[in-house]
Amino acid sequence: MLMRSRARRRSAPALPAAQHAGAEHPPLRVLLPRGLAALARESGIGAAIRHQEKAVRSLGHEVVTDPLGPFDVVHLNTPFPDTLLLALWARLRRRPTLVWAHSTEDDFRDSFPGSNRLAPLFRRWIALLYRRGDAVVTPSEYSRQLISAPKYGLRAPIRVLSNGVDTGFFRPDPTARQRLRDSLGLPPEATVVISVGMQLRRKGILDWVEVARRMPEVTFVWYGRTDPRLLTAEVERSLAGAPANALFPGYVQAEQLREAYCGADAFCFLTKEETEGIVLWEALACGVPALVRGIPLYREAMPDGVLTHQVAGDGPEFPGRAAARLRALLDGELEDLTAAGRRAAEGVDLEQVAKRLREIYRLAGVRPVRGVRSGA
Structure with a gap:
């Protein structure tokens, strides 16, 4: 039943993504929940989340962090248990869910004590999370190939989007x-x-x-x-x-x-x-x-x-x-x-990443939702 519901929603005509504030549509409210994501602050996933925040704001959209408040789309990045709950909550609210596939079974190996034994279980877990997305976003063509394998069981579109780098901040300085x-x-x-x-x-x-x-x-x-x-x-x-x-x-x-x-x-x-x-x-x-x-x-x-x-x-x-x-x-x-x-x-500067993110929003049918009916 859920799969049929998801298929119907993905097959609906794509709606235009929100543009900068002051355009025809109001800016999007993009949910980037904190929750257990704080545990990943010092990792590459933590850096990727910070980059997403910058890209979203550069498009003129608003970053929100409270899942109980109004939002138009949610970005989910971590393999933690609250990610599944947030995906289910977004589905209940009828809001599009973009799941970032930062992790694979391959890069979980050789990480922590017992990680090699747990790697197949970890893959099943992240595959479950990735299947909650209306679109799955992964940072490279290489990782797209990995998660496209039948063992992940993904049916949603997989989009490649670099995590990017802030080249205005990270720049040569001989001094x-x-x-x-x-x-x-x-x-x-x-x-x-x-x-x-x-x-x-x-x-x-x-x-x-x-x-x-x-x-x-x-x-x-x-x-x-x-x-x-x-x-x-x-x-x-x-x-x-x-x-x-x-x-x-x-x-x-x-x-x-x-x-x-x-x-x-x-x-x-x-x-x-x-x-x-x-x-x-x-x-x-x-x-x-x-x-x-x-x-x-x-x-x-x-x-x-x-x-x-x-x-x-x-x-x-x-x-x-x-x-x-x-x-x-x-x-x-x-x-x-x-x-x-x-x-x-x-x-892959964040400005270029933001432009590609806007296209991913368009393809996923993300749009601003306002009014009493939306619960906004």
């Missing part, structure tokens, strides 16, 4: 070099390589520490943290045994992160699985040379030598090969790709 070294207590000539993310095996932290061990003349700085209760034993051992040239300042605010990107000599992102990777876009926007692991997403979307330099593979030989490639990058032996990286980041 940041000295400030970064001062903040770390390093001499002006120090070579600094950074990475950003939660401290997870999937994020490549084990290999990153081993690369740092092979390059004692370079200072490696990892920004970001994971609740110690959620660290796997192997990550705990790696952090405890990290060499002296590996620093872990923890989670920092966006301004400090921008200083790090702009002041670093290289960004070394050895993640093993991503649906997009906002931090890579931030690094490219700031004009820092980037070395990444050649995972399928990056091999397809940005082949080696186009926007980033890449090191393929895994296993015990990987850190040595990554260290050699990184050393060549730092020594200027590899092509300078920073201008191309900046241009690519501008292509």
Whole structure:
């Protein structure tokens, strides 16, 4: 019965999306609920939610956070239990639901203790959530291919929309070099390589520490943290045994992160699985040379030598090969790709994301609803 109801609603003629305030239609009230989403504040999903808020406001729409108040469309982003309740509430209110597919079974693996055993169950759970959407939004063509697999059972349209990057905020700043070294207590000539993310095996932290061990003349700085209760034993051992040239300042605010990107000599992102990777876009926007692991997403979307330099593979030989490639990058032996990286980041600037979001609203039939009948 619910499936037939959903099908009827999706087959209705698309209504025009709201435009800027003062246009023919009033602005949309876009529900971006807080709830358990606050738990994801320091993650990529938290950054994606903040980007959505900026994109929505740039279109002239209003961001609302109270699901008990009036709203015209809801954005759901997290894999937490309240997401299912919010989707059911939106259906009861007859409001369109857009579900962001940030997570997959693949990128849940190698994350937290027991995550590999729980991955199939996690996939069933997120598939249930994604099926609650009138449209599913995912950040890359690669992730669209993953969630299009029959095991997810999705029937709603799947739209690709980058999480984007604020290229007005994340931009090159040569003066940041000295400030970064001062903040770390390093001499002006120090070579600094950074990475950003939660401290997870999937994020490549084990290999990153081993690369740092092979390059004692370079200072490696990892920004970001994971609740110690959620660290796997192997990550705990790696952090405890990290060499002296590996620093872990923890989670920092966006301004400090921008200083790090702009002041670093290289960004070394050895993640093993991503649906997009906002931090890579931030690094490219700031004009820092980037070395990444050649995972399928990056091999397809940005082949080696186009926007980033890449090191393929895994296993015990990987850190040595990554260290050699990184050393060549730092020594200027590899092509300078920073201008191309900046241009690519501008292509997913939040202004461009907002334009594509407006089209997704149109395709989903999102419209402002006012009056007594709507309960507004």
